[in-house]
Amino acid sequence: MEPKIHLLPEELTHKIAAGEVIERPASILKELMENALDAGATNLQIEIEKGGCASIRITDDGEGMDPADVPLSFRRHATSKLAVFDDLYRLSTFGFRGEALPSIAAIARVELLTRQPQAVAGTRIVVENGRIQEVRETGCPVGTAIFVSKIFDAVPVRKKFLKTEATEQAACMEVITRTALSHEGVKIRVLSNGRQQWDIPAAPDKGRRLGLVLGRETSDSLLAVKGVRGNISITGYISRPEVARSNTKSIYCYVNGRYVRDPLLNHAIMTAYRNLMEAKRYPAAALFL
Ligand SMILES: Nc1ncnc2c1ncn2[C@@H]1O[C@H](COP(=O)(O)OP(=O)(O)OP(=O)(O)O)[C@@H](O)[C@H]1O
Ligand SMILES: [Mg+2]
Structure with a gap:
């Protein structure tokens, strides 16, 4: 050959x-x-x-x-x-x-x-x-x-x-x-x-930027999140359960400033909302790890 x-x-x-x-x-x-x-x-x-x-x-x-x-x-x-x-x-x-x-x-x-x-x-x-x-x-x-x-x-x-x-x-x-x-x-x-x-415009903090990017209605309902475990820290904002969306598109997760779309992270967020939201409804969130 x-x-x-x-x-x-x-x-x-x-x-x-x-x-x-x-x-x-x-x-x-x-x-x-x-x-x-x-x-x-x-x-x-x-x-x-x-x-x-x-x-x-x-x-x-x-x-x-x-x-x-x-x-x-x-x-x-x-x-x-x-x-x-x-x-x-x-x-x-x-x-x-x-x-x-x-x-x-x-x-x-x-x-x-x-x-x-x-x-x-x-x-x-x-x-x-x-x-x-x-x-x-x-x-x-x-x-x-x-x-x-x-x-x-x-x-x-x-x-x-x-x-x-x-x-x-x-x-x-x-x-x-x-x-x-x-x-x-x-x-x-x-x-x-x-x-x-x-x-x-430039915003003084992420909360205000969220309002400008995702709309007033979402930003008015946001709760600040802060936590540290070991060498991992998390900050950001999540929506109140009343502001439910029909898909996970408004969930934004970042690791070291890089946007990531990770099923495990989404699952962790959904677990936190489990008894607060109907099935097939999703929160808005911007979380920075
Ligand atoms: N907008 C910019 N301002 C200044 N320097 C730039 C800009 N865009 C590119 N460069 C320079 O050109 C180099 C090549 O850019 P390129 O995006 O190809 O590679 P990189 O950013 O180093 O790596 P990656 O491929 O992971 O993005 C950069 O390392 C940087 O020095
Ligand atoms: Mg580059």
């Missing part, structure tokens, strides 16, 4: 790897928001077109990037957040893999403008389908602005499996909600198809 194993071309392996990080527009948004927060941003502007299927722009006021780091940031496994293996045990950032930007740029066109506070000029880079098209000095505000377009144009199968614009838009809004709840000090403005959808 003839040997039949061959190595895949690099461009193809990148596209396959990108598929694991970037499934839909909301995944792009999640990665870009996390990068902005890792850069210390306190002000985010998010613009999505057609539910994020056409384009996503996110502008932050974070620390920006050094010109030399800009092309590197699009290389796989290039990160400023992790240096040695043990760093994984003391991570304070969302990012650590150095995968997000190269993955996004493997399946779309990315235009990035960035400037550090002390720098006189910023840098503009354009990367499309994994290839750097342009890098040059430019004038721009301090922080980073990233514009992602032609999303999945080079991966037609992915494009075909996108849901309706409304569904993708809802997924984007969910990503924004999750981040908004855990980062109450960050101002977030969201425009969808050019129209303002959200303008959430």
Whole structure:
């Protein structure tokens, strides 16, 4: 028999790897928001077109990037957040893999403008389908602005499996909600198809942020939660049993600032409400472990 194993071309392996990080527009948004927060941003502007299927722009006021780091940031496994293996045990950032930007740029066109506070000029880079098209000095505000377009144009199968614009838009809004709840000090403005959808000011505490994000009715009924056991602590808010919902969508759990959707945690919350709520009714909660 003839040997039949061959190595895949690099461009193809990148596209396959990108598929694991970037499934839909909301995944792009999640990665870009996390990068902005890792850069210390306190002000985010998010613009999505057609539910994020056409384009996503996110502008932050974070620390920006050094010109030399800009092309590197699009290389796989290039990160400023992790240096040695043990760093994984003391991570304070969302990012650590150095995968997000190269993955996004493997399946779309990315235009990035960035400037550090002390720098006189910023840098503009354009990367499309994994290839750097342009890098040059430019004038721009301090922080980073990233514009992602032609999303999945080079991966037609992915494009075909996108849901309706409304569904993708809802997924984007969910990503924004999750981040908004855990980062109450960050101002977030969201425009969808050019129209303002959200303008959430920085809030002094998570309780007030919850009201702005989940609505007055929910926030008025919230009870503060606080507890410590061993080296695990929990803080947050839960709704009074009267404010029952028909699904678990309003239960937001975070571990070390990262949103998690975990059946075990949900089960623990439901157990606490067992005799207080009818079957198939669920509370609203935002809990931070
Ligand atoms: N908005 C931003 N502001 C400042 N620096 C950024 C921004 N976005 C990315 N960077 C820089 O680019 C690098 C690469 O970003 P990328 O998201 O690809 O990797 P990461 O965040 O390090 O890890 P992960 O893949 O887990 O997200 C980051 O480590 C960071 O130094
Ligand atoms: Mg990242």
